[in-house]
Amino acid sequence: MDLDPVKKAAKPEERNALPCSESGSPHADQFQACRRWRITVSGVVQGIGFRPFVYRIAHKWGLHGWVQNTADGVTIEIEGATDTLQQFWEDFWNSLPSGSCFDGYQRDEIPLLGSLEPGGFRILSSDGEGKRRPSIPPDLATCRECRTEMFDPQDRRYRYPFINCTHCGPRWSIVEGVPYDRPLTSMKNFQMCRSCKHEYDNPLDRRFHAQPIACPECGPQLELWDRNGRIIAERDAALRQAAAAVLAGQILALKGLGGFQLICDATNDQAVAELRLRKRRPHKPFAVMMTEAMIDRFCIISDESIWDWLRSPASPIILLPHKTQGDSEDSESQSYSICENVAPGNPYLGVMLPYTPLHHLLMESLNRPIVCTSGNISEEPMAIDNSEALERLAKIADVFLIHNRPIVRPVDDSVMAADCLGKVFMIRRARGFAPRAIFLRGNHVPILATGGHLKNVVGLSIDDQAILSGHIGDLDNSLACVAHRRAIEDLVCFFDVTPEFVACDLHPDYASTQSAEDLARRLKIPLYRWQHHLAHFAACLAECESTSCSGRFSTLDQSNTQHTAIDGGGQWPLPILGVIWDGTGYGPDGTVWGGEFFLFDGRSFRRVAHLRRFPLPGGDLVVRQPRRTLLGLIHESGDRYCEQLLDQLFFHQERTILTRAMERNVHSPRTSSMGRLFDGMAAVLGLGKETSFEGQAAMALQFAAEQALVSSSERVPGKIGKWGDHRFDCPAELLDKARQVAHTTGVSSLVLRKHGELMELDWQPLLHSTVAAKLSGTGQAELALAFHVRLVEAIFRIHRELKCGSLLISGGCFQNQLLRFLTVQEAQYWGIPLYQPEAIPAGDGGLALGQLWLTANTVQDLIRAEMFFEYVHSRT
Numbered sequence: 001m002d003l004d005p006v007k008k009a010a011k012p013e014e015r016n017a018l019p020c021s022e023s024g025s026p027h028a029d030q031f032q033a034c035r036r037w038r039i040t041v042s043g044v045v046q047g048i049g050f051r052p053f054v055y056r057i058a059h060k061w062g063l064h065g066w067v068q069n070t071a072d073g074v075t076i077e078i079e080g081a082t083d084t085l086q087q088f089w090e091d092f093w094n095s096l097p098s099g100s101c102f103d104g105y106q107r108d109e110i111p112l113l114g115s116l117e118p119g120g121f122r123i124l125s126s127d128g129e130g131k132r133r134p135s136i137p138p139d140l141a142t143c144r145e146c147r148t149e150m151f152d153p154q155d156r157r158y159r160y161p162f163i164n165c166t167h168c169g170p171r172w173s174i175v176e177g178v179p180y181d182r183p184l185t186s187m188k189n190f191q192m193c194r195s196c197k198h199e200y201d202n203p204l205d206r207r208f209h210a211q212p213i214a215c216p217e218c219g220p221q222l223e224l225w226d227r228n229g230r231i232i233a234e235r236d237a238a239l240r241q242a243a244a245a246v247l248a249g250q251i252l253a254l255k256g257l258g259g260f261q262l263i264c265d266a267t268n269d270q271a272v273a274e275l276r277l278r279k280r281r282p283h284k285p286f287a288v289m290m291t292e293a294m295i296d297r298f299c300i301i302s303d304e305s306i307w308d309w310l311r312s313p314a315s316p317i318i319l320l321p322h323k324t325q326g327d328s329e330d331s332e333s334q335s336y337s338i339c340e341n342v343a344p345g346n347p348y349l350g351v352m353l354p355y356t357p358l359h360h361l362l363m364e365s366l367n368r369p370i371v372c373t374s375g376n377i378s379e380e381p382m383a384i385d386n387s388e389a390l391e392r393l394a395k396i397a398d399v400f401l402i403h404n405r406p407i408v409r410p411v412d413d414s415v416m417a418a419d420c421l422g423k424v425f426m427i428r429r430a431r432g433f434a435p436r437a438i439f440l441r442g443n444h445v446p447i448l449a450t451g452g453h454l455k456n457v458v459g460l461s462i463d464d465q466a467i468l469s470g471h472i473g474d475l476d477n478s479l480a481c482v483a484h485r486r487a488i489e490d491l492v493c494f495f496d497v498t499p500e501f502v503a504c505d506l507h508p509d510y511a512s513t514q515s516a517e518d519l520a521r522r523l524k525i526p527l528y529r530w531q532h533h534l535a536h537f538a539a540c541l542a543e544c545e546s547t548s549c550s551g552r553f554s555t556l557d558q559s560n561t562q563h564t565a566i567d568g569g570g571q572w573p574l575p576i577l578g579v580i581w582d583g584t585g586y587g588p589d590g591t592v593w594g595g596e597f598f599l600f601d602g603r604s605f606r607r608v609a610h611l612r613r614f615p616l617p618g619g620d621l622v623v624r625q626p627r628r629t630l631l632g633l634i635h636e637s638g639d640r641y642c643e644q645l646l647d648q649l650f651f652h653q654e655r656t657i658l659t660r661a662m663e664r665n666v667h668s669p670r671t672s673s674m675g676r677l678f679d680g681m682a683a684v685l686g687l688g689k690e691t692s693f694e695g696q697a698a699m700a701l702q703f704a705a706e707q708a709l710v711s712s713s714e715r716v717p718g719k720i721g722k723w724g725d726h727r728f729d730c731p732a733e734l735l736d737k738a739r740q741v742a743h744t745t746g747v748s749s750l751v752l753r754k755h756g757e758l759m760e761l762d763w764q765p766l767l768h769s770t771v772a773a774k775l776s777g778t779g780q781a782e783l784a785l786a787f788h789v790r791l792v793e794a795i796f797r798i799h800r801e802l803k804c805g806s807l808l809i810s811g812g813c814f815q816n817q818l819l820r821f822l823t824v825q826e827a828q829y830w831g832i833p834l835y836q837p838e839a840i841p842a843g844d845g846g847l848a849l850g851q852l853w854l855t856a857n858t859v860q861d862l863i864r865a866e867m868f869f870e871y872v873h874s875r876t
């Protein structure tokens with residue numbers, strides 16, 4: 001699935017295209033041979049001005065017929081002279097609306113009506129009959145035209161915070177059913193005024209059939225509330241007083257596009273500290289909303305494509321390197337700076353541009369960066385209802401800027417990251433992307449997937465489409481579990497589908513597993529429980545098979561004509577080595593997996609290698625206390641030399657208790673987790689004794705390694721990209737430098753040991769040599785970089801050992817920009833085809849897609865993966 005912020009639907013190859021006329025005319029000779037076509041289009045074609053677009057070009061060429069929204073997409077019937085139809089067809093493909101995305105289309109020739117319809121070409125009322133398979137567009141950031149009108153004192157929508165058109169505004173957050181028409185949205189109770197109705201009914205107007213159309217006379221309005229729900233101000237006064245509250249250091253709860261957000265001044269240390277305290281989020285980074293000029297001052301943009309993403313209709317949060325204060329030459333930037341506490345200890349800032357009219361107006365009043373984070377206490381779902389927000393956020397926010405347009409479902413912000421070359425990939429797929437369908441090859445069976453426990457996303461397959469919910473979050477509390485079950489109900493009811501299979505994680509105690517089991521029992525349908533890391537692997541395969549994917553897989557033996565789950569395409573040779581590294585996943589052998597290597601031959605999967613196992617004293621407590629992970633590593637290795645580190649990390653009694661627990665296998669599960677190895681190495685280097693959020697220690701290790709990579713580089717303009725504040729002439733320079741640093745530290749490689757058909761990566765030499773280097777005075781940053789380099793070397797050692805065709809990487813560890821970059825560069829150095837998740841998160845947000853792909857292909861007998869799932873037949 002190609003990630004392109006400005007990509008439109010592309011014209012497919014046609015075998016029976018009509019011949020082009022060299023002299024087409026809008027008023028073709030009425031005696032030319034006439035034809036009538038019926039064109040049906042599925043995909044993202046509703047809510048983006050598609051029907052007015054068809055109307056305008058049909059009107060331009062003087063053609064007759066009609067266009068209509070249906071439950072499946074859009075249907076067009078059009079009639080006219082052959083040459084003129086061909087001109088229409090070329091015009092159609094050359095000027096598709098931005099945001100349109102086709103899943104498929106069909107053009108049939110049908111009998112002429114005999115007499116042309118009166119009125120030329122028409123837009124018919126929507127037809128709700130059909131299979132209910134449209135692709136509803138995601139919510140879209142405010143377009144340039146609406147921004148211009150909103151700041152024009154002569155425009156009737158001047159400073160109106162709910163301005164929108166067919167090119168922008170709410171979609172998925174307000175739609176209640178299909179087809180996408182106003183009576184089936186949360187705007188149904190706002191009756192249009194005469195002026196809005198005229199725009200809505202005018203096929204040549206930008207707001208023709210813009211379902212959320214509104215203005216100050218007839219649309220939603222703002223109110224500012226205090227913590228008790230008392231109205232302080234209304235309309236524009238509410239907005240201005242809200243901005244004044246933020247400038248005064250208060251915390252604002254703002255009802256945004258898909259839910260409430262908590263906002264404060266990102267340049268005010270006291271305000272940011274107070275937000276952390278009230279939200280119970282001591283260290284995890286906050287996102288920051290800025291104008292383009294502010295981003296240019298405070299962040300490093302390594303490639304112009306990043307600007308394309310920031311300005312795109314999706315308008316995601318993007319993690320960008322934060323400029324140091326001395327790097328800015330703009331005097332205005334010196335008048336204030338972003339608080340260190342916004343992203344403590346983190347060289348990256350999660351930044352976004354204003355994406356709704358309300359945000360644009362607020363930023364115009366404030367003229368400084370603002371923290372913009374989800375409206376919740378940490379780990380809880382985002383509030384979307386006014387009364388709910390008042391109840392849940394009254395102890396966090398000082399004032400509430402609310403409006404009376406209901407939010408149908410929560411829509412959180414999407415998050416993306418970019419490496420030093422500007423290569424962008426998805427961290428969290430939500431606003432601007434969900435629920436856009438993903439092609440699921442060959443599937444025609446309705447399947448529901450409930451995802452994992454962390455970063456939960458649920459999915460539904462319909463025909464050959466996979467539809468993923470937005471980000472739900474970690475299922476660690478009752479509110480999150482309720483949100484998870486509502487998301488399942490929402491997908492099933494909205495698309496009017498009864499699943500025939502349900503898929504989930506193999507872990508028996510996950511809330512997502514329990515909801516899958518309940519659904520399977522209620523509907524009496526089969527349940528597939530899939531091994532966590534195989535689902536990560538499959539999500540990448542599913543993304544690669546998507547119609548917009550640039551890569552395909554093929555067998556090395558081109559004479560093999562047997563159909564497999566992934567064949568054809570020619571550039572991705574089998575077998576594929578899948579390297580799946582993350583924090584935790586339930587293994588069929590009862591251990592905790594996480595440092596896994598799978599081989600896929602186009603038909604079957606097998607586990608071929610894993611990280612050497614070690615105990616986790618205290619179980620899940622190790623996630624917040626990486627020093628416990630280090631204790632487990634040292635206990636497993638029996639290395640007395642390394643034990644001297646433990647005296648600095650543990651009281652004697654605590655260490656004795658934990659050691660006895662490991663000796664007796666009490667509450668000390670064994671794991672092959674790469675994520676936990678990252679934590680343990682961070683503890684070795686003094687980077688994460690205790691943490692407050694998952695991945696914090698591993699992130700500190702990454703940031704230290706990046707510092708080593710750039711610390712001795714000259715700060716001069718380069719040709720390709722930059723890491724942090726530094727530039728490099730080519731990617732190979734970074735790879736060579738990383739290898740050199742690793743060599744000088746003396747840190748040993750991981751050792752590959754064979755145990756029958758299964759190989760084991762032994763980390764003991766790596767641990768021992770790292771401790772020795774640290775005690776001899778080698779720098780923290782250099783050792784962190786050496787750790788990354790040795791991990792990447794191990795990947796390619798196994799790839800060579802198994803003589804694989806391609807390489808695939810996924811799992812939460814590969815959201816580490818440095819690890820991902822070094823792996824990609826090493827693959828390019830050796831000429832090995834590599835696939836990595838881009839449009840789907842490498843972390844647990846992609847699990848539901850993998851579960852759908854595995855179930856669909858297993859049901860159709862295209863793959864075999866018996867060792868990695870449990871099948872439960874519920875038809876009793």
